[in-house]
Amino acid sequence: MSTIASQVEVPEGVHLPIYMDNHATSPLDPRVLEAMMPYFTTKFGNAASRNHSFGWEAEQAVETAREQIAKLIGTTAKEIIFTSGATESDNLAIKGIAEMYRERGNHIITQVTEHKAVLDSCKHLEKNGYRVTYLPVKADGLIDLDDLRHAIDDKTILVSIMAANNEIGVLQPIAEIGKLCHEKGVIFHTDAVQSVGKVPFNVIADNVDVASISGHKIYGPKGVGALYVRRRNPRVQIAAQIDGGGHERGMRSGTLNVPGIVGLGKACEIANAEMATEAVYLAGLRDRLKAKLESELDYIHVNGSMEHRLPGNLNVSFVYVEGESLLMGINDVAVSSGSACTSATLEPSYVLKALGLGDDVAHSSIRFGLGRFNTQAEVDYVAAKVIDIVKHLRELSPLYEMVKEGIDLTKIQWAAH
Amino acid sequence: MAYSDKVIDHYNNPRNVGQLDKSSTEVGTGLVGAPECGDVMRLQIRVNPETQVIEEAKFKTFGCGSAIASSSLATEWIKGRTVDDALGIKNTDIVKELSLPPVKIHCSVLAEDAIRAAIGDWKKKNSAAETVDAAVAVVAQ
Numbered sequence: 001m002s003t004i005a006s007q008v009e010v011p012e013g014v015h016l017p018i019y020m021d022n023h024a025t026s027p028l029d030p031r032v033l034e035a036m037m038p039y040f041t042t043k044f045g046n047a048a049s050r051n052h053s054f055g056w057e058a059e060q061a062v063e064t065a066r067e068q069i070a071k072l073i074g075t076t077a078k079e080i081i082f083t084s085g086a087t088e089s090d091n092l093a094i095k096g097i098a099e100m101y102r103e104r105g106n107h108i109i110t111q112v113t114e115h116k117a118v119l120d121s122c123k124h125l126e127k128n129g130y131r132v133t134y135l136p137v138k139a140d141g142l143i144d145l146d147d148l149r150h151a152i153d154d155k156t157i158l159v160s161i162m163a164a165n166n167e168i169g170v171l172q173p174i175a176e177i178g179k180l181c182h183e184k185g186v187i188f189h190t191d192a193v194q195s196v197g198k199v200p201f202n203v204i205a206d207n208v209d210v211a212s213i214s215g216h217k218i219y220g221p222k223g224v225g226a227l228y229v230r231r232r233n234p235r236v237q238i239a240a241q242i243d244g245g246g247h248e249r250g251m252r253s254g255t256l257n258v259p260g261i262v263g264l265g266k267a268c269e270i271a272n273a274e275m276a277t278e279a280v281y282l283a284g285l286r287d288r289l290k291a292k293l294e295s296e297l298d299y300i301h302v303n304g305s306m307e308h309r310l311p312g313n314l315n316v317s318f319v320y321v322e323g324e325s326l327l328m329g330i331n332d333v334a335v336s337s338g339s340a341c342t343s344a345t346l347e348p349s350y351v352l353k354a355l356g357l358g359d360d361v362a363h364s365s366i367r368f369g370l371g372r373f374n375t376q377a378e379v380d381y382v383a384a385k386v387i388d389i390v391k392h393l394r395e396l397s398p399l400y401e402m403v404k405e406g407i408d409l410t411k412i413q414w415a416a417h
Numbered sequence: 418m419a420y421s422d423k424v425i426d427h428y429n430n431p432r433n434v435g436q437l438d439k440s441s442t443e444v445g446t447g448l449v450g451a452p453e454c455g456d457v458m459r460l461q462i463r464v465n466p467e468t469q470v471i472e473e474a475k476f477k478t479f480g481c482g483s484a485i486a487s488s489s490l491a492t493e494w495i496k497g498r499t500v501d502d503a504l505g506i507k508n509t510d511i512v513k514e515l516s517l518p519p520v521k522i523h524c525s526v527l528a529e530d531a532i533r534a535a536i537g538d539w540k541k542k543n544s545a546a547e548t549v550d551a552a553v554a555v556v557a558q
């Protein structure tokens with residue numbers, strides 16, 4: 001298999017391929033793995049076994065994890081329930097609340113750049129007699145609080161707005177959203193998968209009633225997640241979506257994934273201790289990457305607010321270069337693209353389209369997701385490599401040539417197919 | 418996505434990149450696709466008016482690696498062929514040569530479209546030129 005030729009030298013200490021897609025998933029922190037190991041081997045008990053030490057040991061480990069998570073998000077262990085991941089947490093929150101509060105109303109409010117786990121749960125409810133409002137976002141990716149205020153009516157039971165977006169890293173004003181919901185007596189759920197452990201997230205300060213968390217986005221294991229469910233002011237009730245042995249206070253039956261839960265807990269403990277320094281470090285790397293790209297390339301466009309943003313996220317459109325061809329040239333760097341050519345549906349990213357970007361700009365986007373284990377040397381290599389390939393591809397791009405010649409691309413009659 | 422060695426080769430060393438003088442009567446230009454679709458190909462040919470042989474071909478492509486490779490290959494294949502011969506090139510030939518997977522078939526279709534559009538443009542220009550010649554001949558009689 002031939003490789004892509006590039007003149008860019010690999011600096012010392014940099015090992016290829018480089019992983020820079022930490023919003024998709026993150027590597028397991030070795031400290032997390034270490035904490036999990038005994039629960040795969042000698043400490044294999046079922047946390048629901050009440051009659052012997054194997055069960056007690058497992059239960060103890062689960063309760064420790066509950067506390068570690070609770071501490072990170074500013075709540076108590078009793079308000080955390082475990083799930084198989086954030087997809088399940090989102091489904092359980094939205095469908096479970098919709099079902100429980102059906103008497104009170106049938107209206108749900110969410111927004112267009114949510115993760116599919118939220119959007120598809122809402123679509124499912126629409127088929128069952130619920131009404132869903134999908135708020136638009138502004139060009140910077142944030143919702144307009146006035147839109148939300150006007151959308152709430154006397155049938156509204158739930159607002160579900162994510163804390164941080166997984167593609168563009170934009171942070172929604174959740175504290176204000178929560179405040180508004182509480183004034184109106186509406187439950188506020190937030191998909192906090194990308195923000196927990198990355199930026200301060202506190203269910204009290206942020207007025208959150210229900211929050212989804214995932215293990216594998218915070219250097220923990222895949223297939224484990226949690227749902228925070230508020231017990232006081234207001235007390236939120238959720239109808240179970242999986243029936244069985246009545247685990248997790250009846251909200252989520254099923255034998256607990258003890259090693260996974262231990263890992264999620266440990267990941268939260270580490271995040272709690274290191275988040276503040278890590279955020280500064282990642283924002284530094286992110287800004288360095290951005291500055292390097294901007295100094296060498298014209299027609300680049302940062303997608304989403306830079307001000308309200310996760311420290312490790314940079315989403316850039318290299319206009320007049322198609323995203324998949326760019327990924328092909330930087331195939332020793334793992335990043336992702338909003339280009340249609342990379343998606344199964346051949347549709348460009350719905351998140352980028354929601355910002356009002358033309359499809360052509362969406363096709364040109366790359367998401368860099370920096371994480372705990374990325375280094376400055378890696379950032380320098382990635383920047384150099386991207387610059388090299390973008391220049392190569394722009395030499396091949398008829399659009400870039402036309403724009404350079406002063407032709408207005410919007411005036412051309414394209415033969416769209 | 419795993420790319421075939423041939424796709425990677427065309428991506429790394431694209432053949433015949435560039436542009437020909439659009440206003441020349443010997444040149445035909447095909448511009449196909451649309452930026453919103455994520456793919457735009459411009460393929461140009463310079464045809465010898467005596468022999469109808471495509472003596473030069475140039476392309477530029479905005480699109481995925483398979484689209485770049487398809488158009489690069491297309492320029493290689495049409496060079497040295499007569500116009501009518503070049504029209505015989507099918508997208509399936511490109512798919513085979515580059516081992517494109519099913520999701521990338523439309524990239525090869527675009528390359529075939531680009532060949533047809535360039536030849537169509539050249540024919541349009543030259544049939545017009547022929548009529549002018551004929552008209553001049555009539556007047557001269």
Ligand SMILES: Cc1ncc(COP(=O)(O)O)c(C=O)c1O
Pocket residue numbers: 023024084085086087088090115117162164165166191193194214215216223224225
């Ligand atoms: C914002 C957001 N919500 C939900 C999920 C789903 O999480 P999980 O993979 O744990 O099901 C993800 C990750 O893909 C995400 O980024």
Ligand code: FES
Pocket residue numbers: 340341454455456479480481482483484520521523524
């Ligand atoms: S140009 Fe989009 S898949 Fe080839």
